[in-house]
Amino acid sequence: DGTCSVYIDDINATGVPSALAGIKDYLKTKSGYKIKDLGDTKQLLGVKVDYDRKNGTLCLSQTLTIDSLLEKFGYHHANPTPTPALANERLTDDVPSKSDVLKLIKEWGQDYHSMYRTIAGSLLWIAISTRPDISFAATNIARFVASPGVSHFKAIKRVLRYLKGTRCFGLCYSRDRSDRMVAFSDADFAGDLKTRRSTTGTVFMIFGAAVSWRSRLQRLVTLSTCEAELVALTETAKEAIWMRELLAAMDMD
Numbered sequence: 001d002g003t004c005s006v007y008i009d010d011i012n013a014t015g016v017p018s019a020l021a022g023i024k025d026y027l028k029t030k031s032g033y034k035i036k037d038l039g040d041t042k043q044l045l046g047v048k049v050d051y052d053r054k055n056g057t058l059c060l061s062q063t064l065t066i067d068s069l070l071e072k073f074g075y076h077h078a079n080p081t082p083t084p085a086l087a088n089e090r091l092t093d094d095v096p097s098k099s100d101v102l103k104l105i106k107e108w109g110q111d112y113h114s115m116y117r118t119i120a121g122s123l124l125w126i127a128i129s130t131r132p133d134i135s136f137a138a139t140n141i142a143r144f145v146a147s148p149g150v151s152h153f154k155a156i157k158r159v160l161r162y163l164k165g166t167r168c169f170g171l172c173y174s175r176d177r178s179d180r181m182v183a184f185s186d187a188d189f190a191g192d193l194k195t196r197r198s199t200t201g202t203v204f205m206i207f208g209a210a211v212s213w214r215s216r217l218q219r220l221v222t223l224s225t226c227e228a229e230l231v232a233l234t235e236t237a238k239e240a241i242w243m244r245e246l247l248a249a250m251d252m253d
Contacts, residue, residue, distance in 0.1 A: 012041055047129050048170075060130045061170030066163050069122050073115075073160065080165025081158055084137040089155065091140060092193050096149035103150060116148040119156050126163070130170045132203055132213035134159055139215050140199075177208030179252065183240050187218070187232035189225040196221050198228035202236045204243055212243065 004023060005012045013023045027035050041049045046065040051058050070076040096104070104112045120142045127138035137159050144152045182205045190196045197220070203213040218235075222228040 007045060010044070011035070012044055045129070046125070056175030057172060058174075059170055059172040061168065062126055062130050063167050063170075065122075065126060066167045069119075069126075070160060070164055070167075073119060075157070075160040075164060078157075078161045078164050081161040082165075084134045084159045084162040085140070085155065086158070090191065090193050091144060091151055091155060093144055093147060094149060095147055100150045104148075104153060108153065112153075113145075113148065116153065116156065117145045119160075120145055123156075123159055132210050133166075133169070134162065135213055136199065136201060136215040137162075171209040173207040173209045175207065179207060181206045181211075181240075181243060181247065183236055183243075185229075185232045185236035187225075187228040189222070189228045192217055198222055198231070200232040200235050202232070202239060204239070212239065214239075 003014055005014075011027070013020055015023070024035075024037060027033070040051065043049065046062055048061050048063065049058070050061075067076065070078070108115045120138070123134065123138040124142055127135045137155065141152065141155055141159065184203050184205075186201045187198050189198050191199050195217070197217045199215060200218050201213075201215045203210050205211065218228065218231050220231070222231055
């Protein structure tokens with residue numbers, strides 16, 4: 001009836017009131033550590049938690065994290081874009097030319113490699129926490145941290161501008177929405193120009209919002225769009241089996 005998630009010295013407990021009371025009593029009396037009860041979770045690892053018991057909603061967002069990222073890299077006044085990536089954009093790992101390197105140094109500074117890695121890591125964290133809509137763009141950008149070029153920074157700037165216009169977006173679950181799990185699967189075809197591998201995209205939704213999502217390269221090279229879709233569907237079905245067992249363990253099957 002209750003669960004605990006631990007990150008270094010932060011513990012977040014969830015469950016029915018009796019279970020929460022038991023967890024807190026155990027931690028205070030038997031764990032051997034001094035703990036401080038901070039009450040209902042409001043902020044966790046940069047994720048804002050808005051829980052409305054009366055209306056039965058739980059909303060997760062990272063507005064402050066996004067604002068901090070935009071402010072740090074000078075995009076808090078940028079013009080928003082409607083999408084995080086262009087539909088037909090294909091990034092490659094070509095080594096940037098000398099003129100491109102000079103352009104990057106002029107715009108981002110001598111340590112532009114470190115700048116790229118920092119932004120890519122921040123985008124990944126936002127993508128895996130509350131923003132499945134930038135998952136594809138963020139994972140695509142993260143593949144080129146070893147040798148970023150002008151096109152990669154252009155892709156990063158587009159995601160930052162997209163976040164500027166959608167900074168308040170997040171996930172909102174409602175008890176009034178269906179508790180039936182729904183899964184979606186999709187794939188491109190040979191989107192990676194170097195390996196010719198396709199990208200699988202999956203998302204699982206329950207109570208009106210996503211609870212699990214993924215965008216990653218497939219492990220094999222497919223020979224047709226149909227085969228790429230079947231590989232994506234297989235990965236989604238495997239994840240669905242695991243999700244179903246998890247829900248059953250939580251008495252939500």
